[in-house]
Amino acid sequence: MTDAAEADEAALGRTVGERIRAARRSRRLSMVELAARAEISQPFLSKVERGITTPSLHTLYRLGSALGVMPSELMPQPEPAAVTVVRAAAGAAVTAVDDPGSPTGRLLRGGEGSRIELFDYRVDAHRNVDEWFEYTGEAALVLLSGRLDVEVEERGTWSLEERDVLFLRGRFRTRWTATGTEQASVLLFSAQ
Template identity: 45%
Template sequence: MEDEAVLHARVGATIRALREKSGLSMRELARRAGVSQPFLSQIERGASAPSMITTYRLAEALGEQPGALLPAPGEPVTVVRAGEGRAIPVANRPDAATGRALVMQPGTPLEVIEYVVAPGEYLEEWFALPGELAVYVVDGELEVEVEGRAPVVLGPRDLVSHSAALRHRWRVHGDAPVHLLLAIAHPPEGPARRPAARTAQLSDRERR
């Protein structure tokens, strides 16, 4: 397991390399991704780590899958032990729920992210992106709201799946933490090569 600062530096270097390969200036990439240039500079220098929202926005602006923004794994078979995996917050705010990226690698359309969210942690961002998703609850209860539909509450061993292009958000239901797995299958051509439906909002810090 790499040191967190080293991992942030490698993520920043990967984003910078992809930006330079695409011929985009830092200002232009920041504009396309809807983040500020100073914040993008912090990411590229490894001083800040992009949240899930920012990762998707940067990937879309670069014409890449989100996993391409992470350093390539050193081996073709990857084992992620308990406690390993990149920590990725839902948004850049102190109370944001933080997921653990179990599968998010270059060259694969599949993402698997684990969350253990306590009541009071921020989880309620609206998301929409190309592809399909499934949410499996390991423990606790999760309220899933898909825009235009009645919310549903999932309990242990329940699963919901739907088009990821439908705007959706989650809430912890009840007073106990919820443990869940999120799986996303992106289209083979990559999320930035289709008309984007994603409308996830940026936090105040990411806008500055």
């Protein structure tokens, strides 16, 4: 990673931490209360709020849910624009869950005021994401390549093939398994 990229990542961590702290304080929650609601440890939350560590996407969703906001509201807000182009190398690096082998990806946003979040993931072949990933609102999962089983808690499991789309609405939890011999490429669209 270049020095500029490391500086950008450090700035992102500080900004995310500041936004989480501000949201927590505006709701008059202690760190212990927020950590319990988000099912994370208070020392980890403290590190996040101080910008020492950047939360995974899974943790960002847990924090957003506990605070009653979309995860994008906890991220730095880009300048408003009617048209936004996000280049292939851009976007905040994210992991799906707090697991070293977790699928990695990018969080892409359409600009300030946009209700749409786009996550671009790569899931290694036969990699099972054991932790549940929680959503609130509407989402569409588009499988660009590979094969993927998507388990929706208490609703069933759907096997997706290239170019299949799975739509979800409400409050739900999912976990994924890449079932083919190649890496699965996934776009996850989320809107509040």
